[in-house]
Amino acid sequence: MGALTSLSAILGGLALAGFAGVTLWLLMRPRARMATLMPGFGWLVAAAAAMTLWCAAAYVFGPGSAEALVGRALRNIAILGWLGATFWNERAPMSRPLRLIQRMLVTFCVVALLFGGAVWLRQGGLSAEWAGPGLELVAMIAASGGLLLIDSGVRHGSAGLRMPVLAVAGGFAMLWAYELNIQLIAALTGAPATTLILLLPAVALLALPTFVVAAMDVGRERMRLSRTAATRTLLLIGGALYLVLIGLVGAVARMVGGNYAELAQGLSLVVALGAGGMLLASGRARAWLSVMISKHFFEHRYDYRAEWMRFTATLARAGDDAGQGADKGEGDLYRRVAKALAELTGSPGALLMLPDPQGSYRVADRWHWEAGVEADAILSLRSAFMLQDTGHIVDLDAVRRGATTVAGGHDLAIPDWLVADTRAWVVVPVLHFQRMIAVVVLHRPPVTRALDWEDLDVLRIAGRQAASYLAESHSQQALSEAKRFDEFNRRFAFIMHDIKNLASQLALLARNAERHADNPAFRADMVETLKLSAGRLSDLLARLSPRERGRAAEAGRVAIEPLLDAVAAQMRPRRTLSIGCDAGLAAWADSGSVRQILEHLATNAIDASSDDGSVQLIAAREAGRVRIDVLDQGCGMTREFIRDELFKPFVSTKEAGFGLGAYEALQIAQAMGGTIDVASEPGKGSRFTLWLPAAGEGGAAGRGNDWMKVAS
Structure with a gap:
């Protein structure tokens, strides 16, 4: 019994602290708003304060003392006042019998309170032997009548009662029902139910959360407790109830005597381990608990935000x-x-x-x-x-x-x-x-x-x-496929443009072969040109492979003079080019890409010139860069055409032109860190200038081989 008394004292202290805190919290709530959300809010504050005084008396003098019974009378007065102000109003007035019962209960409690207070003030204390029975009788009458009022209020009171109101009423009903059972057991057995009396603070603790619910502004703003928090809270409450049940079972077993106490302890341990193991191991049990919580504790099944x-x-x-x-x-x-x-x-x-x-x-x-x-x-x-x-x-x-x-x-x-x-x-x-x-x-x-x-x-x-x-996702997949087709078509268009140029060279070579086939020197040049064209065609076809898409050209030191010679040799069947180059001139670029640009510019210069017009390739170093000029004496171009149309795709002045050569040449030059400038006047010819980074000190050589990307 000593352990149970100590536990009762601990629980009593917790209940006292809890109700004192709730009372202060209720006093700090906005009264105007709370009054609209909960009728009888003032009586609720009074009930919380009375619960605090009752817990204080039970903690100081003991739960079954006469002083605690006086505190219980004060508590019952406040609770009865809250019930009348909350469950009944002008639209739903209390019936005459119920109003009479409420007034009688309040009268009994007031008499008990005055009697106990007067005796305590006169004698400095209350004697449980002669004051206790009368106070217990008043407490039993108040509990019985209070349960009747709660039942009638819930069933027939004003409509639209909010959850906090019902929660607080449920807490009071639980407290009165427990106290009524204590009085009935004492009346039937002729001895006080000491164990149940000592556990009264535990029941008070169970009623404490209902005041917390009421203190929250939950009338229009639902409790913002997540499903996870609700589950854990219920598990904690279940654990607390389990402890209370174990205490009751143990107390009863000790009262009976024998080995029942040990048996009760063993059974309790088995039940606890079984329940815990089921929750941990069974997904079905956890799912059932989640469904029950969502169904009975929340307005909606889903926490939509989460x-x-x-x-x-x-x-x-x-x-x-x-x-x-x-x-x-x-x-x-x-x-x-x-x-x-x-x-x-x-x-x-x-x-x-x-x-x-x-x-x-x-x-x-x-x-x-x-x-x-x-x-x-x-x-x-x-x-x-x-x-x-x-x-x-x-x-x-x-x-x-x-x-x-x-x-x-x-x-x-x-x-x-x-x-x-x-x-x-x-x-x-x-x-x-x-x-x-x-x-x-x-x-x-x-x-x-x-x-x-x-x-x-x-x-x-x-x-x-x-x-x-x-x-x-489907749109992105379709767009990706369309981009791949677009990339293929883009490369195919550039390649077809280059093939067209090669076809023009081969056609010219075939016409010249009819006149100069017997010339050994011509035949040697023709064989060399055919080899170069075949290699060029193989390179162009390889660029159609998906593996070649976006290939990074290898930048390095490119000697300009041999490159000009190769371009001149490629163009020789159509025109002899004049070449000029500074000795040792080198650029930092991709050799194949530079040759592709120069072949295109030279081809355009030849096409724009008359049969006896000259075409020149002149390279020099200027301002730390390599400058390669392609000059012709052709028809020239207007400034507006150069600005608005020359470097746009699919714009051409040739009848069979694709309009891609100048655009492709500029794209390749810019990818290598260079550019192309144009100077021209109608009837006076044109000059295309290819600018490239110079190799060597101060040029691009110091950047390494991976800085330049040239799309093939």
Whole structure:
């Protein structure tokens, strides 16, 4: 009994501190607002203060002392006043019998309070032997009448009672019911129920949270307790109740005597370990607890803010466990969509089905769905049309019970394999602007439940959000393919332009061969030109390979004079070029790219010149850079044409021109860190100047070989 007395003192101290804190908190709440949210708020503050005084008397003198009974009378007066002010008002007045009962109970409590106070002031204390029975009788009458008033108030009081009001009333009812049982046991046995009296502070502690609920402004702002916090709070309360129960069982066992105390301890340990192990090991038990908490403690099944944040985070986070180790990409997105929808409803897995070329839907990916779905399992075109037209979320359990149609008379047309698989629970169409992008089949959750309006709304909205992600992914995939085709077409156009130039050279070579075929020197030049053209054609065809796309040309020291000689040799069948170059001149560039530019500029110069017109290639070093001029005496160009059209793609003054040569030459030059300048006047010829970084001290050589990217 000594241990139980110590425990009672500890619990009494906690109850005293708790109610004192709640009283101060209630006094600091905005009274005007609280009065509108909870009628009788002033009486609630008075009840909290009276509970504090009662706990103080019980802590100082003991829970069963006469002083505690006087404090209980004061507490009952405050509680009765709160009940009258809260459950009944002008629109729902208290009936005459109930009003009479309330007044009688208040009168008894006031008499007990005055009597006890007067005796205590006169004698400096109360004798439990002669004052106790009378005070206990008043307490039993107040408890009985108070329970009657609470029952009547809850059933017939004013409508629209808020949750805090009912919570506080429930706390008072629990306290009065416990005290009434103490009085009845004492009346039946003829001895006080000492163990139950010592546990009164524990019951007071259980009533304390109801005041906390009332102190919160929960009339219009619901409790912002998360599902996780609610679960943990309930587990803590369950633990506290378990301790109280163990205390009661132990006390009863000690009263009975024998080995029952040890037996009770063993059974309690087994029950505690069994319950804890079940919660830890059983997903079904945890799911059931979550469902019960959402159903009975929250207005809505879902914490929409938390669920939506988790949903969007799952969709946006690539490469998480939804991928299950698979390659990143669109397949990973399919698994994330299935996972996100499944987690909303607590489903342990999901299937995602995508349309095939015939319009049916096949399983494309799965998340935590064990094998058993055949690869050829499809959702028929008929089912797909129904889901797309109606947007109906199909409860497969309803289909198994015989449902065949949806609102509007549409036939469900769910395939047999899906109905036969009892793991399948819900079919969710993933719609994007009335077009069904995918279908998600949710696995049956550990605790099966019927779908309600919240489930349907959440799945419908979440399905549309997931559809936007899938549509964006499909658009990105189509755009990527279009870019690859565009890149191929771009390279093909540049290559065809170069092939056209080679074809022109070969045609000229063929015409010259008719006149100079017997000349050994011409034949030697012709063979050399054919070798160069064949090599050039092979290089151009290699550039069409996808492996060559975006190839980085190797920059290095390029001797300019040999390069000019090679270009002149390439152009010799058409025209003899005049060449001038500073001795030892070198640029930091890609040799093949520079030659490609010069061949194009030289070809254009020859085309623009008359048959007897000269074309010159002159290279020099100027201002730390290499300058290569291509000069002709052709027709020239206007300043407006140079500014507005020369370097634009698909703009050409030639009848058979592609309009890509100048554009390609400028792009290559800029990629090497250079540029092309043009000076021309109509009728006076043109000068194209290619500027390149010079090799050597002060040039680009110090940058290394990887600074320049030249797209082939």
